[in-house]
Amino acid sequence: MEWIFEISNFLIGTCLASHACVIVERAGKEDFIFSRSKxxxxxxxxxxxxxxxxxxxxxxxxxxxxxxxxIPCEYFFTEFLGGFAFSKINFSNIHGVYTAIVLFSLLLTAISDYQVQEFDIILVLPALVISVLHIMNNLNSISIIGFIQFFPIFLLLLFEIIRKKCGSGDLIVYLILSFYFSSKLANLTFLIASITLLIIFFSNKMSEKQPIAFIPFIYIGLIIQLLCK
Ligand SMILES: [Zn+2]
Structure with missing residues (x-):
């Protein structure tokens, strides 16, 4: 019977993703919660x-x-991605609801990063707050291995930000994934994201000068992780 829940979650996810596109497009411009789409x-x-x-x-x-x-096919792809993102969530417990908020907040961030190569901090704030509260509640369960998995990548990202090779947004997302899920999941997510980016980079012959939004790739990596769990 589990598949019934997964399919209904998938449908909820596609609706949330569809609305996420509208929120990012109209943020700060007009009433995007109650007015109809145009x-x-x-x-x-x-x-x-x-x-x-x-x-x-x-x-x-x-x-x-x-x-x-x-209509750009990215909309279709985003709805599809949203469906998979939410398909495994157990909405009947509070942890599932927190996970849904984290995933939705990261989805808004990924869409904004894709569209304008930057994002308003307000989009990522819900995920950041929930992940910080989560790690503070679970301080005693942090292991040395977890810390060893976290620290080198954290330093590497910090170093790349100072060299202006990557944006601080990538570090914020890394912290969210490490704090809310685990450092292992965050590292694997960044690895999958980097490989996907490299494949697209070489197959599309993107110019090196053009800034590349990395957060959408991180989101794809995260969904793959969550589906394989
Ligand atoms: Zn039209």
Missing amino acids: CTNCNQQLCLLDEIPLISYLVLKGRCRYCKVH
Whole structure:
């Protein structure tokens, strides 16, 4: 019966991810919680049928129903990713709810990083607060091995920030993953993210000068970890 919960969680995740895109796009501009979604090209208010995650995109073949403008496939991919992110969460206990908030906050950060190569601290703040509270409640369970897994990568990221080779956002996300999940999970997540980035870098021949958003790759790495657990 577990698969029923996983499928319903997947659907919840796609809706949350779809709304996350709207939040990042409209943050600070207008009421994004209660107003209906609009097409960013023709400003036409979308009907409920146009807002069904994944399905609307497929039915409308990735175009706006009204002006037929092409909707970036990243939206579809984000909804898919959101579905997988939330599929294993047990919403019946408080820990599952905290995990959901951490994952949603990181998703907002990843979308913003992808779109504008930066993010407002407010997006990542819920995840940061929850992870700091989590580590403070579990101080006595920190092992030497955990610390050894954490410290070198922490120093490396700090060093890269000073050399301006990576942004402080990557370090914040590393701290969140280490504090909330574990240093081992954080390290493996960064490893998967780096490998994925390298593959895309070489297959796309991205220019070296262009800044690359790393947090979306971290998010993909995290989802793979959570699914394999
Ligand atoms: Zn339109």
